[in-house]
Amino acid sequence: MTQSTTQIIIQILLLLATAALALYFLRNRRKARAKAWVKIGFVVFIFAAVWAVIRPDDLTAIANFVGVDRGTDLMLYALVVAFMFTTLSSYVRFREQELRYSKLARAVALQNAVLPENVKD
Known part of the structure; x- marks a missing residue:
């Protein structure tokens, strides 16, 4: 595999893991009695994670x-x-x-x- 193919595979895996974490959090939102700022922080974290995976040079x-x-x-x-x-x-x-x-x-x-x-x- 070339360097770019490996990088694309890793990006896809990281994005899938981030999406799975977001879905788990959203599906169990009634069970999670987190405060609003924790939920906002989690959403910001998800966006930052996706951004860092897609554009690592920006990071x-x-x-x-x-x-x-x-x-x-x-x-x-x-x-x-x-x-x-x-x-x-x-x-x-x-x-x-x-x-x-x-x-x-x-x-x-x-x-x-x-x-x-x-x-x-």
């Missing part, structure tokens, strides 16, 4: 503009930041959920508490 030009040598390096930096944000967001969300479960368990325990027979009122 390199943007990378050079912001002081990074290659577009792939810029993408890596952006993905690292996105991963850190996602990890931190998941940690905070799970921690809040854990605290809610603890409060609920305490409330149920207090509601179902039975006084010992030897305690006088």
